[in-house]
Amino acid sequence: MSTGLNDTEIINQVVGGNQQAYALLVNRYQEYVFTLVLRIVKNREDAEEVSQDVFIKAYKNLNSFRGDSKFSTWLYTIVNNTGISFLRKRKLEIYSLDNEAVFERADNIDSGVRANVIEQKSKQAMVNEAIAQLSREDALAITLFYKAEQSLEEMAKAMGIETNAAKVRLHRARTRLKSKMENHFSQEIKDLN
Amino acid sequence: MNRMNTTPDIEQRLWEYIDGISTADEKSVIEQLLKTDAEWKAKYKTLMEIQSLLKSSELDAPSMRFTQNVMDEISKLHIAPAAKKYINQKIIWGIGFFFIALILGFLIFGLSQMDFSTAQPSGISKEIKGFDISRFFSNSWVNALMMVNILLGLILFDNYLNTKKRKFRKES
Numbered sequence: 023m024s025t026g027l028n029d030t031e032i033i034n035q036v037v038g039g040n041q042q043a044y045a046l047l048v049n050r051y052q053e054y055v056f057t058l059v060l061r062i063v064k065n066r067e068d069a070e071e072v073s074q075d076v077f078i079k080a081y082k083n084l085n086s087f088r089g090d091s092k093f094s095t096w097l098y099t100i101v102n103n104t105g106i107s108f109l110r111k112r113k114l115e116i117y118s119l120d121n122e123a124v125f126e127r128a129d130n131i132d133s134g135v136r137a138n139v140i141e142q143k144s145k146q147a148m149v150n151e152a153i154a155q156l157s158r159e160d161a162l163a164i165t166l167f168y169k170a171e172q173s174l175e176e177m178a179k180a181m182g183i184e185t186n187a188a189k190v191r192l193h194r195a196r197t198r199l200k201s202k203m204e205n206h207f208s209q210e211i212k213d214l215n
Numbered sequence: 216m217n218r219m220n221t222t223p224d225i226e227q228r229l230w231e232y233i234d235g236i237s238t239a240d241e242k243s244v245i246e247q248l249l250k251t252d253a254e255w256k257a258k259y260k261t262l263m264e265i266q267s268l269l270k271s272s273e274l275d276a277p278s279m280r281f282t283q284n285v286m287d288e289i290s291k292l293h294i295a296p297a298a299k300k301y302i303n304q305k306i307i308w309g310i311g312f313f314f315i316a317l318i319l320g321f322l323i324f325g326l327s328q329m330d331f332s333t334a335q336p337s338g339i340s341k342e343i344k345g346f347d348i349s350r351f352f353s354n355s356w357v358n359a360l361m362m363v364n365i366l367l368g369l370i371l372f373d374n375y376l377n378t379k380k381r382k383f384r385k386e387s
Contacts, residue, residue: 044289048282053274060275070277077285082292149272168269174236189236193227200226200265 029093037084047093048077054094054170055101061161062105064154072108076100091179094170098180102162152202160195167192225255229262314364321357 027035027046035043055076060069079100087096153161166172166180178188231237232245248255278284 041289042286045282045286048285052281053276056277056281057274066275069275070281073277073281074285074288078288078292081289145268146272149268150275164269169272169274174234189231193230196230196265197226199269200261203265 030089033084033087033089033093036081044081047080051094051097052077055097057165057169058098058101058162059105061153061165062102062158063108068108068112072104075108076104079104092176094172095176095180098166099182148203152199152206155202155206156195156198159191160198163188163191163195164199225258226262229255229259233262233266310367314367317360318364 029047029050032043032046036047052073056069056073059072059076060066063069063072076097080097083100087093153164156164162181163177166177167174172180174185174188174192177192178185181188181191183191228237228241228245232242237245245255249259
């Protein structure tokens, strides 16, 4: 659905009582939210459910959006909180920044998925799989910067950290991603080239 | 420039160069290194490949019915985000003013009907005893208006308590 309205105009309409206008925002940000949630919960079915919750929470709290940051930045905080709450509820393991388990898990990558990656010979699938093996923070940093095309300043604001810290986090995430790709997909990269 | 040429350092400097956040001096140093240093050139090529892969990757899409599902859930919500904005505040103030004026009118009328000329220490109790409240509330229209007033008062009080409750929930 294309519309000439910007986010603020749509939000004003929704806040003014035009509930249907919210569909425009959902359409505009569904992929952004879904991708970020997927990085946290690592499962499409759960990601769909959590993404819905994110949009419902955003709707309920739309009055509190003051517009001093981008809507996507505001939405990210809801994504992060909802995703973490979901993991806590499900008692899933939350990988911390320096958790070595992430790397052990990556070493034990499901052979079926890997076979699928080789079969597809898709760079896209390979990148997504490598990102999925990263810790939550690393995966979110990569997603925000590259897929959501946020600047370092916007990333920092969304994550509630300083710009320099965001730069370090992004650098660390890229280094780990590179390492993952070299370790697990070196053959596939050669095949693709 | 006293920076070591370790692999992590090279990569960090190259990422900053690729992201376009290097200083002008650093940029020219790196450009020179890329022309002359094979290691830097190789690293730059690798990082550019990763950069290109990441930039070309697309966002994941949820199911086709996603928006509809969200809108269905939202339609069940009784409290719209800005319910108070549906109601024109001027109308509310107008109604409030009308009823306040009405009450004041009754009070003034009632007080004006009282005979204060006989107000003596012993006369006050006589007047109170003789005060016939039914004189003011015998009319059924007056009774109906008073009932409406009480109802509106209760509704306003309920709204006030709800606002307090929401505020308390937000704070907690």
